[in-house]
Amino acid sequence: MKPSVKPNNPCFSSGPCAKRPGWSLDALEGAVLGRSHRAKAGKAKLAEVIERSKSLLEMPKDYRLGIVPASDTGALEMALWSLLGERGVDVFAWESFGSSWAADCQKQLKLKDLRQVKADYGKLPDLSQADWNRDVVFAWNGTTSGVRVPNGDWIAEDRTGLAICDATSATFAMPLPWNKLDFVTWSWQKAMGGEAAHGMIALSPRAVKRLESYTPSWPLPKIFQMTKGGQLIEGIFQGETINTPSMLCVEDALDGLKWGEQIGGLKALIARSETNLKAIEQWVEEAGWIGFLAERPETRSNTSVCLRITDPWYASLSTEEQEKGAKKIASLLEAEGVAYDIGAYRDAPAGLRIWAGATVETSDLKALFTWLNWAWHEVKTAAVKAA
Numbered sequence: 385m386k387p388s389v390k391p392n393n394p395c396f397s398s399g400p401c402a403k404r405p406g407w408s409l410d411a412l413e414g415a416v417l418g419r420s421h422r423a424k425a426g427k428a429k430l431a432e433v434i435e436r437s438k439s440l441l442e443m444p445k446d447y448r449l450g451i452v453p454a455s456d457t458g459a460l461e462m463a464l465w466s467l468l469g470e471r472g473v474d475v476f477a478w479e480s481f482g483s484s485w486a487a488d489c490q491k492q493l494k495l496k497d498l499r500q501v502k503a504d505y506g507k508l509p510d511l512s513q514a515d516w517n518r519d520v521v522f523a524w525n526g527t528t529s530g531v532r533v534p535n536g537d538w539i540a541e542d543r544t545g546l547a548i549c550d551a552t553s554a555t556f557a558m559p560l561p562w563n564k565l566d567f568v569t570w571s572w573q574k575a576m577g578g579e580a581a582h583g584m585i586a587l588s589p590r591a592v593k594r595l596e597s598y599t600p601s602w603p604l605p606k607i608f609q610m611t612k613g614g615q616l617i618e619g620i621f622q623g624e625t626i627n628t629p630s631m632l633c634v635e636d637a638l639d640g641l642k643w644g645e646q647i648g649g650l651k652a653l654i655a656r657s658e659t660n661l662k663a664i665e666q667w668v669e670e671a672g673w674i675g676f677l678a679e680r681p682e683t684r685s686n687t688s689v690c691l692r693i694t695d696p697w698y699a700s701l702s703t704e705e706q707e708k709g710a711k712k713i714a715s716l717l718e719a720e721g722v723a724y725d726i727g728a729y730r731d732a733p734a735g736l737r738i739w740a741g742a743t744v745e746t747s748d749l750k751a752l753f754t755w756l757n758w759a760w761h762e763v764k765t766a767a768v769k770a771a
């Protein structure tokens with residue numbers, strides 16, 4: 385039987401993610417539009433994003449936070465191109481995004497002393513292999529496999545290399561040990577449900593020191609440049625962006641941050657995400673046909689939850705048939721207006737991916753579960769009949 389109750393918000397995409405509960409275009413009314421972003425009003429908004437983000441994320445006072453172009457990709461590439469090459473580099477990769485950073489280190493930067501420590505979808509690589517006298521690049525949460533590092537215990541306090549962390553699907557959802565991270569990036573379109581376009585870079589004092597003392601051998605495009613004459617461009621960290629930002633996106637980022645503050649700050653944001661993961665875990669256990677792609681429970685993401693179908697009949701199908709089946713579930717639910725964008729990432733194993741960050745209501749997930757069971761039943765029954 386087709387369920388009767390649909391989620392109020394069918395948005396479960398892993399980016400751009402669902403808007404915060406209650407969001408409407410009215411939230412953007414205060415945007416400074418048709419004005420220079422360098423005028424007092426615009427610059428104040430940009431500085432406000434920085435200050436509110438720092439405070440909401442409980443970042444140490446001596447860390448610098450800036451707004452940069454090209455979303456998280458721009459932010460992370462900025463780190464790779466500006467910091468690497470001074471010493472050996474370890475890249476840890478366990479899904480598509482980490483692998484793309486590793487590929488850039490190898491094929492674009494052509495780093496001579498590069499180690500790649502990799503693991504398949506669902507697993508974490510052996511983190512104990514990290515050598516903290518080298519620079520270490522990794523994503524805190526692998527968005528396309530739903531596998532996260534459980535904590536920062538594997539990161540050395542007394543490291544001499546830099547910890548460069550792509551935290552785009554982790555910030556505002558998972559506690560980050562700032563003192564163990566030197567260059568952290570994220571984008572607005574993830575956990576706070578902001579509009580895409582801009583990235584954030586958080587720099588430890590040691591990252592700043594590296595920038596001021598090391599010049600890479602390769603050319604740096606203007607949008608990657610964080611220093612001038614060997615000195616950090618402090619303006620970037622006060623709202624003087626390198627190039628022109630969208631003030632509409634800025635207003636939306638502010639709206640998300642204010643919502644986060646209102647509901648109780650970082651603790652509350654993390655708690656919402658964890659509650660969502662627990663709800664999914666409970667449903668998975670009861671459903672019987674589906675499981676987590678993440679092999680170890682402590683590595684399960686509480687944002688990009690990746691699921692694989694474990695039913696024995698499904699497991700006996702060819703890879704193509706499995707992919708077709710999983711896509712059919714996602715498209716059935718999209719057609720019903722129940723869930724958008726819940727198919728697995730294009731390079732990931734067949735399955736489903738459901739965003740569980742703070743902007744998603746647990747009640748919407750619970751409504752989705754009954755529909756997922758229904759769609760699974762529909763797809764399996766039709767396939768068995770056709771065989």
Ligand SMILES: Cc1ncc(COP(=O)(O)O)c(C=O)c1O
Binds near residue numbers: 398456553571
């Ligand atoms: C871990 C990770 N890194 C990088 C990106 C790319 O982010 P953006 O599209 O914001 O540049 C994503 C997007 O989903 C991601 O999840």
